[in-house]
Structures are given as structure tokens and as C-alpha cells.
Amino acid sequence: MQNISKFFYTLLTTRTFWHPARPFPYRACILSDAQTPRPRYKSDLIYGLEDRPHFTAAIFAALQHVLASFVGIITPTLIVGGVLGLESEVPYLVSMALFVSGLGTFVQARTFGPIGSGLLCLQGTSFSFISVILSAGFMVKARGGGTDEILSTIFGICFFAAFIEVVLSQFIGKLRKLITPVVTGTIITLMGLSLIKVAVTDMAGGFGSSDLGAASNMGLAALVLLTIVVLNRFSNPFLRLGSIVIGLTLGFVVAWWMGRVDMAALPQVPLISVPVPFKYGFSFDWVAFIPVAVIFLISPLEAAGDLTANSMISQQPVKGPLYIKRIKSGLLADGLNSAMAATFNSLPMVTFAQNNGVIQLTGVASRYVAYFIAGLLVLLGLFPMIGAVLQLMPKPVLGGATLIMFGTVAVAGIKILAEAGLHRRNVLIVAISLGMGLGVAAVPEVLRDLPKALHNIFESPITVGAFCAIVLNIFLPEEFLELEEDEFDPESSTLKVMQDPDVTK
Template identity: 85%
Template sequence: MSAPDAFSRPSELIYGLEDRPHFSAALFAALQHVLASFVGIITPTLIVGGALGLQSEVPYLVSMALFVSGLGTFVQARRFGPIGAGLLCLQGTSFAFLSVVLSAGFMVKNRGGGTDEILSTLFGVCFCAAFVEVLFSQCVGKLRKLITPVVTGTIITLMGLSLIKVAVMDMAGGFGAPDLGAPLNLGLAALVLLTIVVLNRFDRPLLRLGAIVIGLGVGFVAAWLLGKVDFAALPQVPAVSLPIPFKYGFSFDWLAFVPIAVIFLVTPLEAAGDLTANSMISRQPVSGPLYVKRIRSGLLADGLNSAMAAMFNSLPMVTFAQNNGVIQLTGVASRYVAYFIAAILVLLGLFPMIGAVLQLMPKPVLGGATLIMFGTVAVAGIKILAEAGLHRRNMLVTAISLGLGLGVAAVPEVLASLPPALHNILESPITVGAFSAILLNIFLPEDPDDGEHPFEPEASILEVLQDPEAHADAVPPARPVGNASH
């Protein structure tokens, strides 16, 4: 059975890529896409805002995250010249950048920077770094020796593992909470965790797709009944929030730029997997010139959408994978549905009260959900490593890189004697692990005795992009997780 057949059997398409569903069908399908992706879009902003003490700006930042996700989704589906994959693929803020964005934010905060300086630096650096992905999209096939599956898998695993500390801290009550580790906090987190796990075990696709949303809702109601939610603390926000380009200013810092730029080299590989899976489900080619053009256009849109997100005061964006499951569920692959998704997200983004209410969500409730999300990111990296082949050489690359990255995170004092500039760059575990994996992958020779690993794929995404004719039957592995990686 071919790969496309495997995807099409469970759910025959009712509307193909270029079909135009009637209004009610398109709206219903769009609402399911928004439901499946809503938490992934807003959660990174809630985490960054809470961790960096930016509570007064969180409602506006959440609004902008929804707004730019709508614009990015429209760009990907509509296509503007060479920009956009032309698929029903949803754009949203990425979990992959959380660790490096938090490191950059704390760097500015520790030197006395206020809210405006923190945000101007974050968005200024993300704007510039987004063009790393823009350049990557134009030469993606030529970089396969530099960014290989073992490098990608190592970095993604490190992302997930380094973020678990954030989730566990939230489960305990959040950094600086007076009741840190209280049984009530852990109980709320456990309730959310258990709800998500139970719903994921059901056979009904709608319950699985909405598991995180429902879990957060159950936790929020329970916390409210237990007196953990104070609606009197709801901040005063305007009825409508209009996007203001670089509202907090524009600043640039090389020390913050390097780690973020590294992640912009990795996320295109994840996005390529998601776009490939989307093409398969939509019954589009997954080899040949059209496929290669679609991937490059999609990655170019990813990079430009991230630059647009920074301009409109939001975190970098990436192509989500969650909506691939919604396409299978609904049988609707029409890219015109993305116009409805974009309109819904843009409208939601204009009302900051949504962000103000979400800001009241207790940290233990959020932590119960993000523990699963971050753990899933780590498992996605492990899956890529298994597919790459964990023979002796790759095990060395992975073991050393994970050891260095997690070691710096656990014992930051190891960098105490380094010059300040180098210390600030290497204090991010993602940067240390990424540089280690890339350098080892370049200079550590292949061992001919290792042979082919039984789980090694026939061709990586980059190999297919570089020479589509030589790999006409190869299908790149799709990323199993969405943005929870994203």
C-alpha cells in the first residue's frame, strides 16, 4: 500500500484542495481547525508573559498572536507569487522558540531592562532572525550535510527536555508563588493531566482533538470553584485592540540573536514534514517539481510570516500539524477553508478581553497541559533520532550534545569563568547542544562497520528536495506533533 493510500483510506476526501465547500461546511470545518489549534497558538505567549513578569501586556500579546496566526494562515493558503504552500495549513506561534526567547528575555531583564526594552529586544531579534529561515528556504536542498536528521532530532529532543522544568514549575504554582508545591496546586495539575490522558484514549476523533482545550477548561472551572481564580483581578483592557507595528520599539542584541537564529535553522525541517503530511492527506504529489516548489514556497512563507509576527508584536510562527488530523476527520482539504480560519483568528485577535480572561488561568492548570506538550516535543525528537539510525556514530553525536546542553542548564556555574559575551551565548542549552551536534556531525567520520540501521529512512526531506527525481518514491517522515513543538 502506498503512503497516500494509507492516509486516504481512513477518511475519504469530500472536498479536494481546489474545491469550494458551501458556506456552512466551510465554517464548520474552520471552527474545528481553530478548536484544535487555539491552545497551541496562545500558550507560548502566556508562558513568556508570565515567566518574564509582563502581565500588563499579556492580553494585547495574546490578541496579536491570534491576529498574526490568521494573517499567516491566509498567506500560506492564498499564495502570493512564490510565497505560500497553497495548502490548508494553519500557522501559529511555535513552542520551539520558548527556551531561547525566555533566555533572551531574562538576559535583558537581569541587566535592568523594563517591559518595553524586553519586548523591543525580543521582537527586534526575532524579526531579523526570521530572515535566516527565508534564506534557508531558498537553499534547503544544499544544507543536508549540515542539518541532518540526527542534528534535528537532537535539537528537538533538547527543546522538549529543557522546557519540562518550566511546566513542572507551573504545576507547583509558578515561580515565586507563596504556596509553591502546595497539594492543591499539584491536584489541579493532576486533574488537567488526567483529563487530557482519558480523552486521548477515546475513539472519537473530536474528543482527542479537543482534549487539551477540554482539559484546560475542566481545570479552570475546578480552580474557580476552589477560589483560585479571582475575576476581580481582571485587567482593564480596551474593547478592541488594533495591531501597531513594533509597538514597543525595535532593539537588536547579537547575544540574543545567535540562539534564536539556530532555531530558525531547525524549524523549517519540522515544517517540511508537516507540509508533506498535509500534501499526502490532500492527495497532492509528495515528489517531483511541484512538491519541491510547494515545500520551498511554504518555508519561505513560514519565514516571512515570522518576520510579520515580530513586526506585529508576536512570537515566531510555524506551520502546525494539528490541522492535518482535522482534514482527515472532516474530509475537507479545500484551501478555501483557510480563508474562514484566517477570518475567525483575526476577529478573535481584535478583542483583548480574550487574552485578559486567559491570563487568569492558574499556573498549575496551565502546567498540567504544557507538561504533556513539552514531553511530546521531546518524544518527537526521539522518534526522528530512531528514524535516523542510532548506530555508534549517531549515538555519540546525540549523547555528547544532550549531555552538554542539559549539563549547562543544570549547572550554569560551569560557564562562570567565560567572557560575558560568550557566557550569554552559551547559557542557552539549545545553543550549546545545537553547535555540538552540528560540529560533531561534520567532523565525526562515518563508521562503515555500522551499516544501515533497520529503522533508517530511505531518504531524508533534504535529500528529496535536493534531487527529487532520484527519490521519486521517497516520502519524508512527517512530524507527529504539531506546534507542541510546536
């Protein structure tokens, strides 16, 4: 019985099973370790970038990518919809997030002229924009705006802000001279820290909950949190990749058993979601636009790191003209995909880092697998019932998972700062920027006497921190060698940190 169990475990977890040119070691699985030596293969790719896997291998790898990224794609929408009170639109918005992720993934892999990296890069909604989008939504809500006005403003400003990344994609080398690692690290750290309050509030029951902080709420959140932590400590890569999905599923089931999930409250939704460009209208607000634009300033640097890591894992060049062209084309696709996302009522898109780990796990780097990923995501996006069911997920269950997600965003920023070097100049920049950003969030009254327009702009800790970091970085200069655009170094400190596939976006 033990040998049979070993056979099926190896059958499902080995990479070589899915490659016809490398026979699966059936005999080694069934016999004991003492009876036969284990065959050893080189740790190279099974399918390279331009290889075409057979259907079984392609669909298996595609499912792994979808499972690894599914929660990351839908969670920003669930958070924004829940916090801003847009529950009636959440099923449709979740569908559009999946739908646009599929389209964006296809664009990145297929390439259209200068658009697309030609890599197996999965596109998904970004956590980086949550805090500034929430600020924009609250601003519209404060002046009496309804659901349509909130969403039309959010998607309007995201549409125009996306073209910042489109333009900067062609000047990534120059951008790195202004947005240095110390600036990027500070902003990313602020993003994560500013979102912790959202996660902890959800753990306690959610904004406006009558039982905020109840033991049952904290218990559910703790269950999800501990499940994710325990699964991440296993050596099995499948359990690690699926830890968040498993944790949320377990939390949902336990909440249902406790009577916290009312399936009778499932909203009536159509069978199919029809993508409608700018369904909620199109609005624009300069005050809300500026914080979103700040995030789009650093998005190219994050995406460049993920694309570099993907190139390395896919055994593609990370220097020279081909690499530079691939980075520029990938960032151009990122920006245009974000504009497309706003058009189809979804939050901005970024290149996900999670799929780099899946490539390492499966040994499949073929960009043709992205076509299957895109098809699966588009198919999922056509069914609003998925979003309707996910909307019933109790806030404490979601909060237990997002606490880890947002915490890892902050840790990513700290790692960038550590890699940049915390000498005296950088310490001053980080200390002042973090202090001002977090200070405004903690004591918003400090902005009381500012003009209304400036007050609305600087009430976001991201905007305040980014402004301080950029200004201080300019006026506290240090000597460094300027890189020409064609000398863009993929192993610079910023990009090396971004290559970590375990950091959640």
C-alpha cells in the same frame, strides 16, 4: 431513546453529513444495526484542495481547525508573559498572536507570487522558541531592562532571525546535508527537555509563588493532566482533538470553584486591540540573537515535514517540480510570516501539524477553508478581553497541559533519533550533545570563566547542544549519497517522523 441518541451522535460526527453529493444515512442511524446494513464509502476526501465547500461545511471545518489549534497558538505567549513578568501586556500579546496567526494562515493558503504553499496550512506560534526567548528576556531583565526593552529586544531579534528561514527555504535540499536527522532530533529533544522545568514549576504554582508545591496546586495540575490523558484514550476523534481545550476549561472551572480565580482582578483592557507595528520599539542584541538563529536553522526541516504530510493528506504530489515548488513557497511564507509576527508583536510562526489531523477527520482539504480560519483568528485577535480572561488561568492549570505539550516535543526528537538509527557514530553525537546541553542547564557554573559574551551565548542548553551536534556531525562523517536539490526526497527519515499529526509543536 437509544436510537434517537445514535442519530444525533452520527449527525454531528460523520463527515458525509456535510457533503451534498453524498446523502446522509438518516435511516441507518435511526434503525438498529440488525435492521439495516451500514453504507460504506471510500475513505477519500470530500472536498479536494481546489474545491469550494458550501458555507456550512466550510465554517464547520474551520471551527474544528481553530479549536484544535487555539491552545497551541496562545500558550507560548502566556508562558513567556508569565515567566518574564509581563502580565500587563499579556492580553495585547495574546490578541496579536491570534491576529497574526490568521494573517499567516491566509498567506499560506491564498499564495502571493512565490509566497505560500497553497495548502490548508494553519500558522501558529511555535513552542520551539520558548526557551531561547526566555533566555533573551532574562538577559535583558538582568541588566535592568523594563517591559518595553524586553519585548523590543525579543521582537527585534526574531524579526532578523526570521530571514534565515526565508533564505534557507530556497536551499532546503542542501540544508539537509548539514542539519541531518541526528542533529535535528538532538536539538528538538533538548527543546522539549529544557522546557519541562517551566511546566513543572507552573504545576507547583509558578515562579516566585508563596505556595510552591502545595497539594492544591498539584491537585489542579493532576486534574488537567488526567483529563487530557483520559480523553486522548477515547476513540472519538472530536474528544481527542479537543482534549487540551476541555482539560484547561475543566481546570479553570474547578479553580474558580476553589476560589483560585479572582474575576475582580480582570485587568481593564480596551474593547478592540489595534495592531501597532513594533509597539514596544525595536532593539537588537547579537548575544540574544544567536540562540534564536539556531532554532530558525531547523525550523525549515520541521515545516517541510508538516507541508509534506499536508500534501499527502490533501492527495497532492509529494515528488517532482510541483512538490518542490510548494515546499519552497511554503517555507518562504513561514519565514515571512515570522517576520510579520515580530512586526506585530508576536512570537515566531510555524506551520502547525495539528491541522493535518483535522483534515483527515473532516475530509475537507480545500484551501478556501483557510480563509474562514483566517477570518475567525483575526476576529478573535481583535478582542483583548480573551487574553485578559486567559491571563487569570491559574499556573497549575496551565502547567498540567504544558507538561504534555513539552513532553511530546521531546518525544518528537526521540522519534527522529530512533528513525535515524542509533548506531555507534550517532550515539556519540547524541550522548555528547545532550550531556553538554543538559549539563550546562543543571550546572551553569561551568561557564563561569568564559568571557561575558560567550557566557551569555552558551548559557542556553539549546545553543550548546546544537553547537556540539553540528560540529560532531561534521567531524565524525559517514558515507552517504548526496541528494541534489531537485531530488529532495519527502520520505527521508526526518520528514517521515515529522508527518505524525499527533505531535504537538
